[in-house]
Amino acid sequence: xxxxxxxxxxxxxxxxxxxxxxxYPIPRHDTVYWYxxxxxxxxQFLISFYEKMQSxxxxxxxxxxxxxxxxxxxxxxxxxxxxxDSALYFCASQLAxxxxxxxxxxxxxxxx
Amino acid sequence: xxxxxxxxxxxxxxxxxxVLLRCNYSSSYSPSLFWYVQHPNKGLQLLLKYTSAxxxxxxxxxxxxxxxKSETSFHLTKPSAHMSDAAxxxxxxxPPGGTSYGKLTFGQGTxxxxxx
Numbered sequence: 001x002x003x004x005x006x007x008x009x010x011x012x013x014x015x016x017x018x019x020x021x022x023x024y025p026i027p028r029h030d031t032v033y034w035y036x037x038x039x040x041x042x043x044q045f046l047i048s049f050y051e052k053m054q055s056x057x058x059x060x061x062x063x064x065x066x067x068x069x070x071x072x073x074x075x076x077x078x079x080x081x082x083x084x085d086s087a088l089y090f091c092a093s094q095l096a097x098x099x100x101x102x103x104x105x106x107x108x109x110x111x112x
Numbered sequence: 113x114x115x116x117x118x119x120x121x122x123x124x125x126x127x128x129x130x131v132l133l134r135c136n137y138s139s140s141y142s143p144s145l146f147w148y149v150q151h152p153n154k155g156l157q158l159l160l161k162y163t164s165a166x167x168x169x170x171x172x173x174x175x176x177x178x179x180x181k182s183e184t185s186f187h188l189t190k191p192s193a194h195m196s197d198a199a200x201x202x203x204x205x206x207p208p209g210g211t212s213y214g215k216l217t218f219g220q221g222t223x224x225x226x227x228x
Contacts, residue, residue: 106155
């Protein structure tokens with residue numbers, strides 16, 4: 001079965017640079033969630049989209065923005081990167097009427 | 113508001129012995145509860161979920177969990193541990209229903225170590 005695809009899998013950036021993370025949900029899934037997992041921490045919800053509209057917002061810095069496109073893929077844009085942004089970023093997709101989120105493998109971002 | 117507390121940050125068992133990973137939740141409504149597993153450098157895999165149906169939930173790889181409303185608990189168990197079970201386990205709570213507001217709240221995680 002098709003799973004959630006995230007790209008890139010690994011990313012190294014310098015401070016103050018920008019990064020774009022992409023998420024391709026499971027086909028027919030209309031909802032996408034982004035989570036950030038810092039070293040040794042549990043995943044923290046950042047933001048979610050349903051039918052291309054932002055549906056909820058968590059602890060996402062103002063330097064980050066995200067959107068969901070017409071094909072339901074989502075992109076997380078991160079600007080003015082800081083050392084503390086180094087983390088594993090997960091995307092999860094869901095069919096809204098179901099109750100299960102399926103996670104991608106994550107993008108590991110390292111900011112130097 | 114909702115929160116999850118995993119009572120043990122580390123659990124160590126011998127192969128072939130039972131596994132118990134403890135989770136308590138707090139929620140102002142009847143939540144949906146999940147257990148996810150994360151192997152090193154891997155993504156999160158769903159083990160099982162409770163969504164107000166049967167209180168004893170069976171998942172993959174022989175795991176099961178029992179929802180106890182009176183104790184606000186959702187402990188994960190497995191009768192016999194296998195070496196491949198070594199991973200980090202997250203107890204997760206979500207608002208009920210398949211809405212677009214299913215923001216997951218994770219517990220702090222329990223690292224399971226399995227000794228030969």
